[in-house]
Amino acid sequence: MSDTVLTIGGELGDNSAMVYQNLDSLQFTDAASSMGSWSATVPFESTFADEIFNDVYIYQGGEILFRGEVESFDTNYSSGTTSVSGRGVLVALDRRTTSVSYSNTTVYDALQDAWANTKYDVNVLPPNRGLMDETHTSQGGLQRLWSAEGDAVVGITQDGVEVTPEGILKFTDTNVVLDDDFGGDWMATMLPDEPVDRVGMILETVDPASSMTAGIRSLTEEASAETIERAFDSVSHDTPQRFHIFEFGVDGANDRFRPILENGDELLEVRRSEVFAVDPDGYATIDELELDGTEFEILQELHDTGAYTFSVRDFATLDISAYPVGTLAGQPDWRVVDSTRTLDYTDYANRVTVHGRTRDDGTNTSTETNNAEVSRLEARGVGDNGVIEHFEKNADVETQAEVDSRAERLLGERINEKDESGSLEIAPQHISPGFTYSVSNWGNAFPYGGQIGASSLYFDGDSYVESTFRGDSNLTRTHEFVIHPQGLLELGDDEYQTLVHFDLGPFSGYHDARLYGDGSVEMGDSADVYRTRTESGVVTNDAPQRLSIVFDDPGRSVYIDGQLAEFFPRTSDTSGDGYYGRITSDIEGEAYWIGADEDENHGFVGGMDDVRLWGDEAKSGDWVFEHHNEDLIEYGADLDSLGAYLRFDDVSDTDSVHIDAAPSWVESTLVGGEYQRATGQLEEVQYSLGSGETISLNFDISGRIDTELIRTQRVSRSNRRSL
Structure with a gap:
């Protein structure tokens, strides 16, 4: 039985609500600055006349996915079903007409005023x-x-x-x-x-x-x-x-x-x-503006005027936010089932020529070039020495100043005509349209998904993270990495890349963990005492995976995605050496490196995420399996013995890495690594019962705005300036 439930006339659990679980069909669509729509086919009911304008709730697993009102129904005696449909919860704003006028104010203040005159609590975010x-x-x-x-x-x-x-x-x-x-x-x-x-x-x-x-x-x-x-x-x-x-x-x-x-x-x-x-320069002002229509139409026009959008963030509380186009939202805790990505350069150009109405002397042209884009494509060997041209003949522009202005605007648009779009299929949950979300599986580090959290780090072979420990255990027993290696096939079988490198300070030398070209994993010390190397093929090139290395008294274990890949038992040669079952590291004030060794050599190539360096605690196989795909902070795990936790989710400073650990928090230096936080503007949310029961999310990854259209709309509605 489906977990999707439709209620009419009240919420789930309300005795007055009509509850439908055995639905023939159900769909809804939600979009930014839109009230959305819904429809459902339920077992035969002779009439829904008494339910017109009543509240409708759509649930999945007890969570409200959509909320609206009943506006129409259609009974079908032969099929024994009734079709019911309507629009989203903001439809009430489309049933009241009014007129407003604003002068000598900011768009931001006008939006606050407009929403204050409705029945909704709305958070209006500042413009920047x-x-x-x-x-x-x-x-x-x-x-x-x-x-x-x-x-x-x-x-x-x-x-x-x-x-x-x-x-x-x-x-x-x-x-x-x-x-x-x-x-x-x-x-x-x-x-x-x-x-x-x-x-x-x-x-x-x-x-x-x-x-x-x-x-x-x-x-x-x-x-x-x-x-x-x-x-x-x-x-x-x-x-x-x-x-x-x-x-x-x-x-x-x-x-x-x-x-x-x-x-x-x-x-x-x-x-x-x-x-x-x-930034005060980011406030757009309104000199004079008059609008009339329904409350919903006025709100749409006012948001368009300021390049704002709005959406319901929480249907249960009717939490509504109005925010600038392109506002980044936090990464939802969604489970991606499938994804697509499209990149279209059909209308792209980095040099444009505009030919206006021909003057008596035969001239009236202007050419504009974006040299940075030309250089970028030239380095790739694309175009005519990097130049991609577009020509426009436009008799509507007459003077040279108009032609120059048109060429400048057209170049700006053509540079941004890298139409990148995509869609995700996720397990059903409420996601607000309009926001820019982190789309992890569209980055270079984890192009097929598999990272944990909102961001990851891409290493190009010359990148590394350097930090020092704040702890006194002097030991680590468990190292864990989410990796997507992309350069192993370019290595010889006995050539390697470094995952982690520990400086032993007063103990002299180092310990490290390495990936070899044949897919094997090696761990050990600088003296090559008790170095252990797995069979080939343990790690897969060009695929996301969790690598866990555990040092324990019975021996050393290597896990891939929580499954034991190889075990190195303590032998008669190592039974007397306690250091076989642990690594001397986590030394107060001593350095360690992620993605390279201390000489900045043997650099890792690929994506890395959710690195955990545990102290004097050897994690069990059951624990490794249970938590191999979890963000431990989101999960609420016990972090007391965690010496360093590199989640790569805080991208506020691209020259450092924030390290979470309990009870300490330290900051590292990032050299050359690139945070991977691919984002997309969520344009539309769609759900259809019977389509695998997933939510389809359609993104404009580029977040491109049609500047010409917005400029025309603004000029037609008001004279605007920027502070």
Whole structure:
């Protein structure tokens, strides 16, 4: 039986709701800035007249996938079925007409005003985060933002609040004001690129919350910083929400702030903290604008005017967000079943020539070239020395200035005519259209999928991560990597690439783990004492896989995707040497390298993700299998013996790698590696019962916007300028 359930007239569990599980068919479509539509075929009902305009809910496994209203029905006596259909939950906005006018304001402020006149609680995101944008979801990141000294290791010292290893800012008592200090001193943890007088914060709570208050301190530059001023903002929702946006204004521009949060009588749990500062040049203004029509039509036009879009983020709470086109959302916890990807360069050009109406002297042309694109293609041996040309004859442009302007705009459009699109098939769950999502299996590191989390790291053979340990166990017993090796076939059978290299410091020498050209795995020390190498073919080239290496007293084990590939038992030659069952590493202050050795040689080529270097704990085969495809922080695993956890999901600084571990958090140096966070603008969500019961997600990967169309629309509606 399908897990898909349709209810009419109330939610699942409501005694007044009509509940349908044995459906002949069911479809819905949802898109950004659209109310969406749905239809279903249910066992015969003579009439649904009393249900017209009633609420409709579509569930999968108990989760609401879509919400709308009944607008029509069609009975069929011969087939014994009734077809019911309607539009999405925002259809009520299309049944009321009004007119609005705006003058001398920003599009952002106009959007806030327009939504305030509806019955919905709507979060309107600012137009950009150009001067600061940091998102914290890990234990270390949250401690760095909220603790008194910005210390990700010591963490928050204030009573009544803590940060869990899973990356949750958790209030354990009511009426707590999180304003962590150290002997009355504070350190700035929000640092915009330049002094600003407005900063913002977005908090996502685990459970919907009705209200909360947040604030900021504006601080002086001294080591023992003094507070210049404080500012607060409160949010209150008619229906509890999970996303909460705060804006703070201060009297004097500054570039040193830190956050404050009050939980009131709710035991808040915050899973995501984003702090940002808007670039004032990014606010588009409206001089004069008049709109009339239905409330929905006016909202659509107003969002188009500002290159904004909107969507329902949570149908249960009617959490609606309005956000700039291209806004990046967090990676959903989806399970990809299938994917397609299309790249179309048919209309691409990096040099354009526009010929306008011919003048008396026979001239009226303009040519524009993007030299960077020409150089890029020339290096690939494409085109005529890299040049791809387009010619346009346009009698509608007359003066030379008009021709020059048209050529400039046309070049901008043709450069972006790299129409990249794709689709994912995922296990059913609610995904908001319009947002730009991380699409991991469209990157170079893991082109067929297989990575864990939102991002991974691509190594080109000259790349590596370098860091030092903060620990005192001096041992590691388990090393785990998600890898997609792409260069093994270019190696000889006895040539290798380095996965991890440990400097032993006072013990002299090193330990490492290597991949060989024949697909074997080797581990051992610089003295070649008790080096062990597997059979060939253990690791597969050009395929994603989890490699786990466990050092234990009975011997050494190598696992692929949680399955034991080879075991090296302790022998009479090694029985007296305890170091056969462990690696001397994790030494306080000593360095290690991921993707190369300490001389930057034998570099790994391919994708790598979710690297775990455990301390003095040999993981069992059952544990390795159970967790080989899990993000341990999202899973909530015990991380006490984890010396270093490289998830590669925090891409805020492309020259370093954030390392999560319990209880410490350290930062590494990244040399040459490329974060792989392929993103796509989700255009449409489709579901159809009987099609394998998956959700089809259609993406515009390039996120391309038709600038000519938007420019025309804006000019026709209002005279606009940028601050």
